[in-house]
Amino acid sequence: MLIAFFFISINAQETTIKFDYTVTYEIENAGKANDTILVSYNKEGTYIYTNAQIFTKNVFNEFLYYKTDYSSASSNIILDTQSGELYFYLNFEESIFFFKTSINNFIPTDYNDISEDEETFITSEKKKEKSMFFGKEYPIYSVFPTNEPEDAIDIVFDESIYINNNNLFNRLFNLMGDTMNKDKNMTIDIPNGIILAIYEKNENIIKAIDLNTNPFTINISHTFKIEK
Numbered sequence: 001m002l003i004a005f006f007f008i009s010i011n012a013q014e015t016t017i018k019f020d021y022t023v024t025y026e027i028e029n030a031g032k033a034n035d036t037i038l039v040s041y042n043k044e045g046t047y048i049y050t051n052a053q054i055f056t057k058n059v060f061n062e063f064l065y066y067k068t069d070y071s072s073a074s075s076n077i078i079l080d081t082q083s084g085e086l087y088f089y090l091n092f093e094e095s096i097f098f099f100k101t102s103i104n105n106f107i108p109t110d111y112n113d114i115s116e117d118e119e120t121f122i123t124s125e126k127k128k129e130k131s132m133f134f135g136k137e138y139p140i141y142s143v144f145p146t147n148e149p150e151d152a153i154d155i156v157f158d159e160s161i162y163i164n165n166n167n168l169f170n171r172l173f174n175l176m177g178d179t180m181n182k183d184k185n186m187t188i189d190i191p192n193g194i195i196l197a198i199y200e201k202n203e204n205i206i207k208a209i210d211l212n213t214n215p216f217t218i219n220i221s222h223t224f225k226i227e228k
Contacts, residue, residue, distance in 0.1 A: 014221040017047050017078065021161060021194055024210035028203065036209070040216075041194065045168030048079045049218065078218065079103065082171050087220055120186040121146045124155075131156045133196045133208060140199075143190055153200045159193035161213065166190065 019040040027035045037052040051074065073092040079085075084104060090097040124141040131140055133156065144152035157165075166188055173186045197207040 014219065016217055016219050017049075018042060018215055018217045019047065019049055020213070020215045021163070022212040022214075022216075023194060023196075023208050025206040026204075026209050027206050037206075041163050041168075043162055043164065045164035045166070046080065046082050048081060048168075049077070051076050076218075078220070081168050122186065122188045122190065124190045127154070131197060133158070134211060138196060141191060153198060153205075154202075155190070155195060155199075156197040157191045157193035158196055158211075159191050161194040161211075162192055163194050165192050165195075 020043045022038060022040040025037050025039060027037055029035050038050055039052075040049040041047075073090070075091070076089040078087040080087075084102050085100055086103050087100050088097065122143060122145050124143045127140045127142055129140050130137040132138075138156050138158055140154050140156055142152045143155050144150075169188045169190070170186070173188065194211070195208075196211075198205040
């Protein structure tokens with residue numbers, strides 16, 4: 001008797017990521033009920049996680065265009081801010097999708113707001129005003145590119161809850177610049193700490209409504225095997 005055994009393993013990989021903090025943000029939605037989004041961070045600023053329903057519909061429309069109601073769908077998304085890799089786990093009825101792709105695939109390559117010949121440096125200045133969150137006052141920082149200070153946004157940081165924001169945003173923005181064929185780097189110098197709110201022209205963009213400092217881990221393991 002001849003016994004044949006054939007084994008293939010494709011893309012076997014296991015990754016364990018620890019997240020230190022989780023913030024629930026409220027997002028302003030003009031004319032409609034405000035959305036909420038849950039975002040988890042690690043202290044090093046190397047990963048971001050969300051299971052936000054706000055992204056679920058858009059992602060599923062790419063795969064299941066014939067569906068219209070995604071209220072029962074769920075999604076889990078992790079961004080590796082250093083490599084620009086996105087991990088998606090999507091679940092809808094009997095359909096499950098798991099895939100990894102680059103954030104560059106979501107960035108238009110013809111985006112031209114940043115000059116190719118100009119290096120961008122983003123800095124921050126503490127303002128006199130403060131903002132109240134969870135019964136405590138926090139300073140507001142004006143964050144802006146030094147070559148265009150009129151484009152400032154205001155950000156509230158809780159610097160007592162450490163996140164390496166410069167590590168998080170520097171690499172991520174430069175990956176985006178690579179996709180847009182920009183030769184110059186973007187350098188960011190902002191406070192390290194969890195983001196509680198972002199304002200533009202005194203209007204809320206996002207603001208924290210809940211903060212959880214209990215850590216958790218996510219294990220990513222995807223394997224495709226054929227045995228004969």
